[in-house]
Amino acid sequence: MTAPTPTTGHSPLHLVLATSVAMATLGNWPLWQALADLGLLQTAQGWGLAVALAVAVFGALVALQSLLAWRTTLKPVAIFLLLATAAGAHYMLAYRIVIDQTMLVNVLQTNPGEAADLFSLRMAATLLLGGVLPAWLVWRTPVDDVRWPQRLWRNALATLAGLALVVVAVVASFQPLSSTMRNHKQLRFLINPLNAVYGLGMVATEPLRRSSSVLLPLGTDAHLGPSHAAGTRPPLLLLVLGETARAANFSLNGYARPTNPALAALPVISWRNAWSCGTNTAASVPCMFSHLGREEFSSRKANHENLLDVAQRAGLAVLWLDNQAGCKGVCARVPHADTFDLKHPALCASGECWDPVMLDGLDARIAALPAAQRAKGVLLVMHQMGSHGPAYYKRVPPDFKRFLPECSTSNLQDCSREQLINAYDNTIAYTDHFLAQAIGWLQKRQDSHDSALVYVSDHGESLGENNLYLHGLPYAIAPDVQKHVPWITWLSPGFARRQQLNAACLAGRADAEISHDHYFHSVLGLLDVQTSAYQPMLDAYAACRGR
Numbered sequence: 001m002t003a004p005t006p007t008t009g010h011s012p013l014h015l016v017l018a019t020s021v022a023m024a025t026l027g028n029w030p031l032w033q034a035l036a037d038l039g040l041l042q043t044a045q046g047w048g049l050a051v052a053l054a055v056a057v058f059g060a061l062v063a064l065q066s067l068l069a070w071r072t073t074l075k076p077v078a079i080f081l082l083l084a085t086a087a088g089a090h091y092m093l094a095y096r097i098v099i100d101q102t103m104l105v106n107v108l109q110t111n112p113g114e115a116a117d118l119f120s121l122r123m124a125a126t127l128l129l130g131g132v133l134p135a136w137l138v139w140r141t142p143v144d145d146v147r148w149p150q151r152l153w154r155n156a157l158a159t160l161a162g163l164a165l166v167v168v169a170v171v172a173s174f175q176p177l178s179s180t181m182r183n184h185k186q187l188r189f190l191i192n193p194l195n196a197v198y199g200l201g202m203v204a205t206e207p208l209r210r211s212s213s214v215l216l217p218l219g220t221d222a223h224l225g226p227s228h229a230a231g232t233r234p235p236l237l238l239l240v241l242g243e244t245a246r247a248a249n250f251s252l253n254g255y256a257r258p259t260n261p262a263l264a265a266l267p268v269i270s271w272r273n274a275w276s277c278g279t280n281t282a283a284s285v286p287c288m289f290s291h292l293g294r295e296e297f298s299s300r301k302a303n304h305e306n307l308l309d310v311a312q313r314a315g316l317a318v319l320w321l322d323n324q325a326g327c328k329g330v331c332a333r334v335p336h337a338d339t340f341d342l343k344h345p346a347l348c349a350s351g352e353c354w355d356p357v358m359l360d361g362l363d364a365r366i367a368a369l370p371a372a373q374r375a376k377g378v379l380l381v382m383h384q385m386g387s388h389g390p391a392y393y394k395r396v397p398p399d400f401k402r403f404l405p406e407c408s409t410s411n412l413q414d415c416s417r418e419q420l421i422n423a424y425d426n427t428i429a430y431t432d433h434f435l436a437q438a439i440g441w442l443q444k445r446q447d448s449h450d451s452a453l454v455y456v457s458d459h460g461e462s463l464g465e466n467n468l469y470l471h472g473l474p475y476a477i478a479p480d481v482q483k484h485v486p487w488i489t490w491l492s493p494g495f496a497r498r499q500q501l502n503a504a505c506l507a508g509r510a511d512a513e514i515s516h517d518h519y520f521h522s523v524l525g526l527l528d529v530q531t532s533a534y535q536p537m538l539d540a541y542a543a544c545r546g547r
């Protein structure tokens with residue numbers, strides 16, 4: 001006969017039930033808020049739907065936690081879920097973002113500066129009261145320890161009971177639930193903290209769906225075309241990779257405020273109908289430099305080499321300068337350097353470096369590239385900090401703030417709409433200044449190089465339209481302002497001649513619809529790199545060549 005296990009505290013099931021109730025109800029405040037905003041809580045049926053959702057979330061959390069309710073995992077799992085719930089609720093409420101796989105990839109790839117931008121007292125308060133305090137209570141709560149066969153049996157039973165509850169709740173509300181979820185797809189990404197658990201699961205299982213160990217070669221036949229014939233000046237192409245710049249706020253594209261005074265005085269061509277591949281940096285940047293289009297890229301089974309690898313293989317010198325959170329793997333096999341933590345006395349005075357720092361000492365950086373490649377031509381990429389939010393005000397030196405008063409906090413909801421837009425427009429006007437400076441730098445090299453600049457942003461931004469802020473909504477439900485991006489081209493006369501590009505023709509294509517799908521092929525076309533990976537149909541400049 002075995003002695004009964006002495007009881008010293010609560011049963012693990014009590015802990016699971018208590019935390020699940022808290023997360024399914026209070027922790028899902030953003031979901032209830034969204035249902036109320038949609039007018040769904042005005043009817044008894046709507047309330048029934050909300051109750052069914054809460055019960056289903058509760059059941060799922062009980063099942064998940066019971067599955068992992070072992071001596072060493074019970075409390076860490078509960079604490080992780082509580083913290084994820086509090087953090088998710090804060091960001092969903094503060095910025096109306098949703099939590100999905102790409103958002104989590106962004107979180108995991110974020111650098112300390114970006115994290116600091118998102119830090120605020122309100123966030124600290126929400127995390128402390130909503131996450132850390134309950135997590136501390138969980139940690140302090142004594143829990144009975146039972147022998148493993150008994151625990152296995154109890155865990156299995158509780159998991160099954162939780163799942164059964166989910167089934168009952170879903171079946172009972174099937175009609176309104178399925179139509180609401182179909183009509184308002186964003187709601188599923190608000191279900192806290194299951195959205196984060198699901199997203200992390202997708203991130204963790206990505207290697208199963210896509211081989212990360214294999215890198216497929218691309219453009220192995222790449223070589224320089226006839227415009228590179230002996231005796232010609234080598235090309236110098238600067239790709240400025242914009243950050244969070246939305247097409248609608250460029251006066252070149254018809255915006256009423258003068259956000260582009262410097263570019264307006266230069267012979268640039270602005271294409272007004274360009275669309276991004278993703279709604280955040282981690283999704284867009286690799287997609288832009290890939291030969292694949294948006295849909296092929298997202299369903300790819302393995303990773304390929306990219307635009308920079310092909311240009312380098314053709315013999316050109318390539319350099320990636322990064323003033324932001326890194327190149328997302330794109331520059332892994334070409335020379336690259338970070339500039340955001342340099343110590344330039346004027347351009348890094350605030351601690352973070354403003355974008356023109358990438359032009360500082362650039363000649364020396366280029367001179368350090370292999371001479372044989374440099375002689376054939378240079379492909380330079382500058383990854384901007386641009387309009388990265390929510391701390392827009394940090395992206396612009398004090399002397400360059402044209403639109404005041406501006407929002408000078410990361411808590412966008414504490415600012416008026418006017419202040420918010422002023423702060424954002426200041427970043428666009430500063431990018432205008434930076435691009436004009438870069439063109440000035442290129443103009444000075446026209447005797448030795450045929451120079452050109454192509455500026456395209458990675459994605460757009462929501463500035464409070466429909467109560468949405470920032471970016472990163474899943475592509476299918478993201479508003480146009482998060483996907484509509486600027487695409488601006490400047491060609492030196494020599495570059496236009498070597499490419500036989502007709503400026504009037506290029507300007508005439510201002511409203512032709514293009515997207516990041518065209519980026520890879522357009523840049524290869526500009527560089528006259530010939531390879532089977534190049535598709536002339538996707539070269540946005542091809543129609544204006546040779547006229």
Ligand SMILES: [Zn+2]
Pocket residue numbers: 243244280281282458459
């Ligand atoms: Zn971005």
